[in-house]
Amino acid sequence: MKFAVFLYPGVEPIDLATFGVLSMARRIAPQIQLLTVAPEPGPVVLSNGLTVLAQYGVGDCPPVDALIITGGPGWPAQTANTVTLDFIRARAKDSVVMSVCTGGMILAATGLLDGRHATTKREVVSPEEQPLALMHNRYPKVRAVEAPLVDEGRLITAGGVSLCIDATLHLLERMLGAEVASETARILEYTTARSANQRAWAFASRPAAEA
Numbered sequence: 001m002k003f004a005v006f007l008y009p010g011v012e013p014i015d016l017a018t019f020g021v022l023s024m025a026r027r028i029a030p031q032i033q034l035l036t037v038a039p040e041p042g043p044v045v046l047s048n049g050l051t052v053l054a055q056y057g058v059g060d061c062p063p064v065d066a067l068i069i070t071g072g073p074g075w076p077a078q079t080a081n082t083v084t085l086d087f088i089r090a091r092a093k094d095s096v097v098m099s100v101c102t103g104g105m106i107l108a109a110t111g112l113l114d115g116r117h118a119t120t121k122r123e124v125v126s127p128e129e130q131p132l133a134l135m136h137n138r139y140p141k142v143r144a145v146e147a148p149l150v151d152e153g154r155l156i157t158a159g160g161v162s163l164c165i166d167a168t169l170h171l172l173e174r175m176l177g178a179e180v181a182s183e184t185a186r187i188l189e190y191t192t193a194r195s196a197n198q199r200a201w202a203f204a205s206r207p208a209a210e211a
């Protein structure tokens with residue numbers, strides 16, 4: 001099973017925890033394959049200067065079972081990047097697409113979330129605008145909700161920053177089963193945190209709907 005993590009200039013490095021969770025999950029489920037993709041292959045400068053390499057660009061990315069859209073200060077540019085938006089729309093036809101943090105704003109810009117419930121990052125530092133409020137105002141066809149995670153079948157959106165860990169575990173459970181997810185959480189030493197988060201939030205889950 002193949003997972004792709006979508007990067008772009010200005011991604012917040014903590015959102016690479018999505019890749020990290022999947023990397024650890026390979027110890028439980030060796031069939032997992034991982035790749036990184038960006039608008040262009042090669043070096044991608046993340047928020048605060050960290051540089052990572054995207055193995056693929058959107059033009060040569062192989063088929064994947066799931067695409068994860070990361071978030072970070074660079075998200076506004078991607079909402080206006082037709083190459084990025086067309087890539088996500090095309091992949092949503094055959095893959096599960098999950099956004100984490102402000103990656104939800106990029107997914108909203110594709111139009112794929114119109115008529116669906118979705119969430120994104122809530123907590124900010126003044127004078128930043130709250131992304132969840134921006135989602136509500138800029139994309140009125142999206143049913144923006146305050147939730148850690150919203151599962152709409154082929155489209156999954158998650159809240160901000162550290163919730164990318166919970167979201168990736170949720171994706172693993174969806175695609176490979178509860179045991180893979182729980183064992184991955186265990187070897188991450190995240191079982192207690194995951195359980196606490198699940199108790200603190202009523203995870204929003206909508207009936208599966210094909211994108």
